Amino acid sequence: xxxxxxxxxxxDALYRDKDYEKECDYIESLFRxxxxxxxxxxxxxxxxxxxxxxxxxxxxxxTGIDRSSPMLExxxxxxxxxxxxxxxxxxxKLRLNRKFDAVISMFAVMGYQxxxxxxxxVCKLARRSLSPGGLFMFDCWHGPAVLLDRPTPRIKEIDSGxxxxxxxxxxxxxxxxxxxxxxxxxxxxxxxxSFKENAExxxxxxxxxxxxxxxxxxxxxxxxxxxxFFEIDxxxxxxxxxxxxxxxxxx
Numbered sequence: 001x002x003x004x005x006x007x008x009x010x011x012d013a014l015y016r017d018k019d020y021e022k023e024c025d026y027i028e029s030l031f032r033x034x035x036x037x038x039x040x041x042x043x044x045x046x047x048x049x050x051x052x053x054x055x056x057x058x059x060x061x062x063t064g065i066d067r068s069s070p071m072l073e074x075x076x077x078x079x080x081x082x083x084x085x086x087x088x089x090x091x092x093k094l095r096l097n098r099k100f101d102a103v104i105s106m107f108a109v110m111g112y113q114x115x116x117x118x119x120x121x122v123c124k125l126a127r128r129s130l131s132p133g134g135l136f137m138f139d140c141w142h143g144p145a146v147l148l149d150r151p152t153p154r155i156k157e158i159d160s161g162x163x164x165x166x167x168x169x170x171x172x173x174x175x176x177x178x179x180x181x182x183x184x185x186x187x188x189x190x191x192x193x194s195f196k197e198n199a200e201x202x203x204x205x206x207x208x209x210x211x212x213x214x215x216x217x218x219x220x221x222x223x224x225x226x227x228x229f230f231e232i233d234x235x236x237x238x239x240x241x242x243x244x245x246x247x248x249x250x251x
Contacts, residue, residue, distance in 0.1 A: 225245075
């Protein structure tokens with residue numbers, strides 16, 4: 001299982017330098033570029049609510065979906081009075097009888113859909129969940145750049161307060177033929193009188209432009225645009241590791 005209780009407990013500390021505000025600014029810039037003014041947003045793979053809570057504070061009605069109970073517990077604890085709701089569910093199997101103006105899936109959540117049928121299922125869920133003219137937006141790893149600039153081992157150490165250090169070692173293993181990087185995480189939480197260790201393997205898929213366009217068109221989206229992450233006015237190149245995908249619902 002990925003994002004178990006121990007990893008979820010360290011998640012916000014490990015990513016406290018992630019600029020969720022800037023990413024939500026980028027999401028809104030794409031709304032404007034595509035001429036949309038959504039009021040309701042479905043957040044697939046919402047995690048601890050990093051994007052959902054900011055968007056809710058900006059006036060959107062946000063529903064977050066995630067399959068990790070520990071991650072959702074943290075999201076709900078932060079959500080009191082902030083206008084976002086969080087639901088436990090598997091986005092490859094979920095059926096919602098509701099429509100939204102936009103569907104987002106951020107922080108490479110779509111990369112966890114390593115099988116074609118899983119990726120296709122999430123695309124179809126997004127299509128079913130959108131009102132006419134709605135947008136499906138997600139970021140993912142861009143295959144050409146991943147192959148040119150392959151991921152390398154990394155170590156991150158942070159002081160989480162209360163005399164505790166969190167250390168994470170990341171060891172990526174490439175599976176080129178299946179378009180997957182198996183990301184091996186080892187996380188240590190070190191206090192003066194205690195030591196806890198957690199290990200998880202996160203298989204992450206990288207994508208190529210034509211396959212992404214194909215999957216979204218088969219799901220029923222009639223316009224698909226690809227952008228370098230954080231940009232809206234430049235063409236994607238093989239130097240861009242992160243790709244932003246925007247699919248438009250007919251209507």
